[in-house]
Amino acid sequence: MCLSDHALSHYKRGAQAPEIVTLSHCLPLQSRSIFISSFASNMDEHKLGYKGNDVLQDLEILTMNAKAAQELILRKILEKNHGTEYLNKFMNGSTDISAFKSQVPVVTYDVVQPYIARIAAGEPSSILCGEQIVELLRSSGTSRGEPRLMPSISEDLYRRTYLYSLIMPIMNNQICRYIRGLGEGKAMYLLFVKAETLTNAGIPVRSVLTSYYKSPHFLHRKHDLYNKYTGPDEVILCPESEQSMYCQLLCGLVERQHVLRLGAVFASAFLRSISFLEQHWCDLVSDIRIGQLSSNITNSTCRLAIQSFLALPNPELADEIEAICSSESWKGILGKLWPNVKYIEAVLTGTMAQYIPMLEFYSDGKIPLVCTMYASSESYFGVNLRPLCSPKDVSYTILPNMAYFEFIPLEDGRKLIEDDEVVENDTLVSLVDVKVGCYYELVVTTFSGLYRYRVGDVLQVTGFYNRAPQFKFICRRNVILSVDSDKTNEEDLHNSVTRAKEILENRNYLLLEYTSCTDTSTVPGHYVLFWEIKSTCEGATPCVPLDAQILESCCIAVEEALDYVYRRCRAHDRSIGPLEIRLVEAGAFDDLMDLLVSQGSSINQYKTPRCIESGPALKLLNSRVTGSFFSPRDPEWTV
Known part of the structure; x- marks a missing residue:
């Protein structure tokens, strides 16, 4: 009621x-x-x-x-x-x-x-x-x-299922006056599984969401009118994440008029899917136009599951999607592709708050952002x-x-x-x-x-x-950056980056993603931030070029927002060197996600690591650097 x-x-x-x-x-x-x-x-x-x-x-x-x-x-x-x-x-x-x-x-x-x-x-x-x-x-x-x-x-599966069973009744109980008919449409939720392994004793090792999606608790939900997904279960259960993503987006586009809810578990996974759509929309449109799945999708289960979605060519729908996706700016793209969507659901708390500006860009600030569970x-x-x-x-x-x-x-x-x-x-x-x-x-x-x-x-x-x-x-609760007596945790870093990214937003740029490391190859060692930035300028509106002065101002803003111990070490003890921002090329963080998923992470649970210590991930980001900028002065440190 x-x-x-x-x-x-x-x-x-x-x-x-x-x-x-x-x-x-x-x-x-x-x-x-x-x-x-x-x-x-x-x-x-x-x-x-x-x-x-x-x-x-x-x-x-x-x-x-x-x-x-x-x-x-x-x-x-x-x-x-x-x-x-x-x-x-x-x-x-x-x-x-x-x-x-x-x-x-x-x-x-x-x-x-x-x-x-x-x-x-x-x-x-x-x-x-x-x-x-x-x-x-x-x-x-x-x-x-x-x-x-x-x-x-x-028994744990029953507890998880009970919590899931609360979500839509809570949504209806609070918002049914404003958002009616949620049970009459479908949800395009980007859900993924990860291939499981076995221990020497034969115990399955899998992510918690893979466990749930493969369980009868999820697969026998057909009676639940709020869990009608655009993507068939066979596509969700495909362990090849890119093929699964392609097919789920394809189903969501075919059913675009029926989609009332968009989402993923974490905001990072949802934005990764939108980035994937930007790269592959031409192929998706072609599939819809000719009524045939791309040969790039080789998973036989996916191909069989998609047959009913592409039973006939649909050039009219292909033209609609092509006209939307070929526009110069993707601002508000979500509402254009899915005109009846009521809200976007994803985890947006903690460091996931980093993704709110990008979601607001893609939704033009018109689609509510909803967090449901912890x-x-x-x-x-x-x-x-x-x-x-x-x-x-x-x-x-x-x-x-x-x-x-x-x-x-x-x-x-x-x-x-x-x-x-x-x-x-x-x-x-x-x-x-x-x-x-x-x-x-x-x-x-x-x-x-x-x-x-x-x-x-x-x-x-x-x-x-x-x-x-x-x-x-x-x-x-974890210290992710430390050179001397300084101890910077995820929240400290997130808050300082949030302060600095306001400088970018005032110039029509968005910080898409970031991570960090400590560089001890210099004496003294110093903090390094990897930033991927996107312009939000539209049409003939010119953007202020991202010159060294702007990025150096961002370095200063980050340092000024870090705690007293860091600022003292920088400005008085000289035991920490100037903070560095390394700009990376577009798509670098998508490549980082792909790398970490290939090493065992799950797209559903993926959170960009806010610090990378060494190894292939750090090597990948350094190979994508397009520019490097240092803080030009000491931060204020006196009490």
Whole structure:
């Protein structure tokens, strides 16, 4: 049901939706307890059938009873896993919650990795988990450079599916007054799988999204009117990413009048697909015109799946698309190609915010940008209950049935705790006890064998929905640049680059993509930024040439926005050299993505690494450099 005008206005300001807030009170207390208990054990398959107000009622009960749900989740985890080698070291077979909180340490991946390696080599899952580990989920590997393997049990799929089942009911509950008929059209979501491998013990190693897309939970969704995709499942499941992308775009163009939603998991993957479209639209138009798939698509499954889309030549549609794509500027191209699209869905928080200006360029600022959920390879976490809010205002409500959550308070605002620092158990804060405005690092305990595991995400509490806290994603906890005593993390770098790119935008240029490295071949060493820039000038409007003075101004702006320690090292200690910006040619970052995907990353989970230390990736970027510019003066550093 749609909210009333007054209720919708109230809800968009962040309050609870009145039509659903009272549902949990309609249930007897005993029923509510049974419901919460069922979520704390196995995620029963009947939950997959919940639709619309059913899942919203679930959400109300869960968030109203967040503390009880979390206690039951932890109790069930301990009951199932107390006999594992890992927990036995600290608890001697006990299932006591207080013993868990006082004796089980907070750990990073380095502590868990040897157990996962032993299971991968053939030892029983029971050394880490009471259930059988059925797969190892490969993280993106693009935040810290090295993929990690996370244990997963069959029950985890039900948790992920439950979270997905919330997305469209939440969208409808908030926005159906403004965006009607979402179930009547189709979605062109660019979704990809990655070829999986097997460990020596025969355990599949795959990305979390590949796991989901190959599961019955995804493939048996035909009854869900909100999950009608333009691309057939066979195309989505094609492991050859470029062929899959080509076919998905082809299907989306053929169905252009029926597409109501556009998106991908991350904004980077969506923009990569638009860049691919810029390069290949002529071939796509030709396929549509003659009613025959390009011979460049060699995957037999893709070819068979596309036959029904190209049953007949369609020169009229080909002419329409050609007229749009051949225009001098691609500003607003998304609304022109898909005239009925209602919104674009992708992750746009954290460093993904870098891509908002480019999405606004391609949509001419007329298509809402929507962020819906917060998840990782370790666990799925929560949802955005205000999906139409500005990306910069997105907060995620943590769902208390996904895992057991704890938080490390960060002192002095967001002062980060390094990997090798010991985190005292009594400093951790439970899910319902976090405080609004404060910053925390996320710690998770799962059914599948992660215990008090530091996920590495820094979050800020923005409020509560019922009893469940809402968080803004701030950054990943990792130092990516350091020459001397300076320690620059992803957020520091992102904020400083954001400050500098305003200089470009004022001159009709967009920073498409960036990464960094430390160059220690000079004495002293210095920071290097690789930038790919695109002009947004249209028609006869001339652009101010990108000369050395503009790029040097950008160098200064970056340095002035970095922290005091960096600026002191630069200007006083002289232990860091002037910052350098290396411009790279168009398409360099697409080539970087292709390289990293070929080495094991997944397009779905791909995030441009914000620092590259060495190896083929750094060699590739350096081979694409078209110009180099240094900061011409010291930054201000005195307090």
